[in-house]
Amino acid sequence: MTKPRTLFDKIWEDHLIDVQDDGTCLIYIDRQLIHEITSAQAFDGLRMSKRRARRPEANICVPDHNVPTTPGRGGTDEIDDEESRVQLEVLEKNAMEFNLPYIPINDINQGIVHVIGPEQGFTQPGVTLVCGDSHTATHGAFGALAFGVGTSEVEHVLATQTLIQKPAKNMRITVNGRLPAGCTAKDLILAIIGKIGTAGGTGYVIEYAGPAIKDLSMEGRMTVCNMTIEAGARAGLVAPDEKTFEYLKGRPQSPKGGQWEQAVEYWKTLPSDPGSTYDEEVILDISEIVPQVTWGTSPQDEVGINDVVPDPNQVSDPMRRASMERSLEYMGLAAGTPMKDIIVDKVFVGSCTNSRIEDMRAAAAVAKGRKVASSVYAMVVPGSGHVKAQAEEEGLDKIFIEAGFDWREPGCSMCLAMNGDMLLPGERSASTSNRNFEGRQGPGGRTHLVSPPMAAAAAIAGHLTDVRDLTEE
Amino acid sequence: MEKFDTMTGVAAPFPIVNCDTDKIIPARFLKTLTRTGLGKSLFDAMRYDPKSREENPDFVLNKQAYRNAEILVAGENFGCGSSREHAPWALLDFGIRCVIAPSFADIFFNNSFKNGILLITLPQEEIDKLMQDAENGANARLTVDLQDQEITRPDGSKVSFEVDPFKKHCLLNGLDDIGLTMQKVEKIDKFEGKQKAATPWLYR
Ligand code: SF4
Numbered sequence: 001m002t003k004p005r006t007l008f009d010k011i012w013e014d015h016l017i018d019v020q021d022d023g024t025c026l027i028y029i030d031r032q033l034i035h036e037i038t039s040a041q042a043f044d045g046l047r048m049s050k051r052r053a054r055r056p057e058a059n060i061c062v063p064d065h066n067v068p069t070t071p072g073r074g075g076t077d078e079i080d081d082e083e084s085r086v087q088l089e090v091l092e093k094n095a096m097e098f099n100l101p102y103i104p105i106n107d108i109n110q111g112i113v114h115v116i117g118p119e120q121g122f123t124q125p126g127v128t129l130v131c132g133d134s135h136t137a138t139h140g141a142f143g144a145l146a147f148g149v150g151t152s153e154v155e156h157v158l159a160t161q162t163l164i165q166k167p168a169k170n171m172r173i174t175v176n177g178r179l180p181a182g183c184t185a186k187d188l189i190l191a192i193i194g195k196i197g198t199a200g201g202t203g204y205v206i207e208y209a210g211p212a213i214k215d216l217s218m219e220g221r222m223t224v225c226n227m228t229i230e231a232g233a234r235a236g237l238v239a240p241d242e243k244t245f246e247y248l249k250g251r252p253q254s255p256k257g258g259q260w261e262q263a264v265e266y267w268k269t270l271p272s273d274p275g276s277t278y279d280e281e282v283i284l285d286i287s288e289i290v291p292q293v294t295w296g297t298s299p300q301d302e303v304g305i306n307d308v309v310p311d312p313n314q315v316s317d318p319m320r321r322a323s324m325e326r327s328l329e330y331m332g333l334a335a336g337t338p339m340k341d342i343i344v345d346k347v348f349v350g351s352c353t354n355s356r357i358e359d360m361r362a363a364a365a366v367a368k369g370r371k372v373a374s375s376v377y378a379m380v381v382p383g384s385g386h387v388k389a390q391a392e393e394e395g396l397d398k399i400f401i402e403a404g405f406d407w408r409e410p411g412c413s414m415c416l417a418m419n420g421d422m423l424l425p426g427e428r429s430a431s432t433s434n435r436n437f438e439g440r441q442g443p444g445g446r447t448h449l450v451s452p453p454m455a456a457a458a459a460i461a462g463h464l465t466d467v468r469d470l471t472e473e
Numbered sequence: 474m475e476k477f478d479t480m481t482g483v484a485a486p487f488p489i490v491n492c493d494t495d496k497i498i499p500a501r502f503l504k505t506l507t508r509t510g511l512g513k514s515l516f517d518a519m520r521y522d523p524k525s526r527e528e529n530p531d532f533v534l535n536k537q538a539y540r541n542a543e544i545l546v547a548g549e550n551f552g553c554g555s556s557r558e559h560a561p562w563a564l565l566d567f568g569i570r571c572v573i574a575p576s577f578a579d580i581f582f583n584n585s586f587k588n589g590i591l592l593i594t595l596p597q598e599e600i601d602k603l604m605q606d607a608e609n610g611a612n613a614r615l616t617v618d619l620q621d622q623e624i625t626r627p628d629g630s631k632v633s634f635e636v637d638p639f640k641k642h643c644l645l646n647g648l649d650d651i652g653l654t655m656q657k658v659e660k661i662d663k664f665e666g667k668q669k670a671a672t673p674w675l676y677r
Pocket of ligand 1: 133135352412415434
């Protein structure tokens, strides 16, 4: 009898080209997403060594990290900041020169790489997909082996359609229970990271399983897989099921005609075999969680909204204590402060973690009929042109605008603060993005990671607050 | 890629855990189109006063003894976060060719080796000793020998380390991964032929 294989094992074996004596593997890469920040040097490398792109049609180039999100923004030529404009022009030029599919800034298909890949049906179960961006883990929600790579690897994939890799170890995180009211996929993944730590997944591919994961929509699964990298693992996986197929059916790059049935048949063989073993297993129940919020400068620094800022003096490990003290100093917070008392200056709803239609709906449901506190600047940045259009069709833009939110054009925006959307030194945000690192949203800026409904609630209250207090009245 | 065989240099103590790549090089410096010139922005937020932009005298690499450091001795999970290869480019441009820590984040690990930076993983108690050495500044140089997989401490004692044989081979010979893979082009062709038959929808 053959050994039961995990979802990861199956995708890995289906892409293995060569194994060297020392265990180094050459694996085939089916798909690559390319954006402006991590590609210019890769194209330069190709030019210098007179190499071509091996399979141009296996790529999509799109600007996202450094695009303006100003309502009614023009084309690339209208970008004021010279360095940013040139960076976008260079992406376009490179795409043309190497004959790669390219989506310009004002195309309805434009958006954050991790939002548009699935939208286009470019992301599919069983494929290997990479991008010069650590949140490529997002695409694992479809049962694709997807991970972030550096620029040298972007070049390697362009030239050879392969990568040199060692197999990862398998971890399964089984999530039992049902998400309580007021909690979302974001709260679920923050709770997981809080449990296993920011390096807990290093060297692993994490397969998320269990009823709570099955219950999630594709958007929710993407949110969970997206933040896998925040637990140190390069890739997250969810077994493809009917929801996956339903989402993909009819997308521009999804299989067509008779090939659709053939693809679905193959996709159904991918889930881990019963009796598969894992190098590490984590089991948790999320029935009792409350909306999560971070207090520090690592995504693992999370507590429930009704908790207080933790006290480093209660921690015995000296390294951990020192890092907590440093975080609290940077965040300008005193141990023991109730999380609900923390005043915010800015609110950001967006990023590849939480900028899909479901996130827009969840934030709008809280914003509806309410007003953003006068002390707060709040922005909503949809993840793609399609998300924006869909939200506008549903009237969500009006809800946001009436409540006092800024409704903007798609891009990464204040998630990484490259394009001018940023915190000023000392300013504090409630943000639906994925990283609360020092300076991530602007030098000296302080970030509290939350779900979209929690972000909307903070905008209205002017401080971090329990969204359930607003919605359950 | 420059070869790495053996080096002797000043090691800077950098006992920060979970040092993320945003700390190594903040996003606003990623508008560059080249691999060089990022050294001046390495550890920007810690190295300069955010308002005056003057050097922060307390930051280790601003201290006289460490201005020419070529080795970092760091805390666990060094290089976590973003996949930006600008992080190793900035380290290299500053002059850092070797980082020694209890653990590294995966993507940063690969990116560093591809740029000729040697990352050495050692147990915490060994790191503690090397951290002590590093505290002694320019008076205490470390010698890193990749061939023999050994670090020589200032007192002459040696610490041996593990390294992936393939990565070692590439580093010692300054080999370019793409060139190596290109030698396997027939295998890649064959794979594509097979895959196209099995999962034709992936080919358009
Ligand atoms: S939204 Fe943020 S995390 Fe996502 S790809 Fe853009 S910068 Fe990276």
